[in-house]
Amino acid sequence: MKLLSALKYILNSASYGVIVAVVLLLLIPELRDGNGSWWNILASSKQSEQPHSYARAVQQASAAVVNIYSEKIQPSFNYNRSHRTTELGSGVIMNANGYLLTNYHVVQDADLIGVVLQNGDRYPAELIGYDVYTDLAVLKVAATNLPTIPQDENLTSYVGDVVLAIGNPFNLGQTVTQGIISGTGRSGLSSTSYQEFLQMDAAINEGNSGGALVNSNGVLVGINSRKYINSREYSFDPELSIQGIFFAVPYKLAHKIMRKIIEDGRVIRGWLGVSTNSRFARSTGFLIGEIQPNSPAHKAGLQVNDLIYQIDGVEIHSISQALDIVAETKPNTTLIFKVARGELPLDIPVVIEEKR
Structure with a gap:
């Protein structure tokens, strides 16, 4: 009985295999010839896989990257003709209404600025403002519905990207x-x-x-x-x-700089006037190493070796964090600095001034 059951199982399995083979032959005529077409089908499937490419990323961004030509006109003493020099650079269209970002050194001291889009359209550009600290400049062209660069305000970049x-x-x-x-x-x-x-x-x-x-x-x-x-x-x-x-x-x-230039025509930074000795690293706060004369810190009474550990309710972990808070504070605003002077905790109001 066991042998009979085994034979019946084998025959049923074979029957199913034959049925599947017949169905495949009916559905895929290429399998009927003897030239190895079935292997060609499998091989072509593997060959159809696309190589890894950044073409899509370039297509998404490239239309918003423009060529910038800045001209300087200098007087010439030969035949009363002026001499023109052209500087070359690139720019990025940040919004559809014609605002662009570029480097300040690309358009510095330019008398004429021209922008050429990837589709060949040409526009004269106006310099809205610039920031020497970050070497950024904002340009404006008289156009609408321009292609813009994809942006994500929550983007964080990491080493290895x-x-x-x-x-x-x-x-x-x-x-x-x-x-x-x-x-x-x-x-x-x-x-x-x-x-x-x-x-x-x-x-x-x-x-x-x-x-x-x-x-x-x-x-x-x-x-x-x-x-x-x-x-x-x-x-x-x-x-x-x-x-x-x-x-x-x-x-x-860059986006922060652009917004400030569009709003104010320049970047207005708050100024404190202190530095630290980087040799003394701390997990909380920073020690003042130097105070500039007539600076807001000097006028407020901050002293060398004061430990600044909080500014306007924000816990401080480094001088770079503190200077960023100050830089983004509107001049003539008063911030409360919590400092430790030896064993004595102090609250010191500091009137922030504009960085010159």
Whole structure:
């Protein structure tokens, strides 16, 4: 009986196999010939897989990256003719009503500024304002319904993120370079050094300045700014050739700068006038190492070695955090500084002034 049951099971399974084979032959005629078409079908399925590409990210962002040509007109003593020089750069359309971001050094001292879109449209541009600390400038063109760069106000960039730099190097036309973020910076208004910027290894050359740095989804990560320059005396040593160190202004900071320039025509920063000794790291607050004469800190009575641990109800963990709070405070505003002077806790009101 057991043998009979086993034979019946095998025959049923074989029957099902035959039925499945017949159905496949009816549905897929290519399987009927003997030329190995079934293998070709499987092989072509594998070959149809698309290679990994950032083309979609570039398509999302590229139309909003423009070429910028700034002209300087200088008088010439030959035949009473003026001499024109043209600077090359890139820019990013931030909204459909014609506001663009670029680097200040691209349009600095320019008499005429021209913007060329990727579709070939040309517009004269007006300089709305600039910020020398972040090397950013806001331009305006008289146009509407412009293509805009994808943006995410909640975007956070991390070391290791893939990024694409889009611009117009050496006037070769729009070009894309790829790399990763090597280091991240803050987005506070007290930013004045390389450490506050995004560091990446996506190449930036002349003409790339002011262009877009986007992630693999085509979302704006930053405004391309500059390459690293070693200012030490031996920086011209050929053995110290520097490669793969480029910088961009983080998106959140660039967007903040743009809003302030559009609203006020310039960036108004609050000023405190203190520095710290970085050798004494603390988990909470920071020790004042130096106070500038006639600064708000000096006028308020803050002293060297005071420990600032709270500003206007915000716990302080570093001087950079404190300076960002001050920088984003409207001048003539009074902030309450909680400090420890030795064993004595103090509340000291400080009237913030404008940074000059």
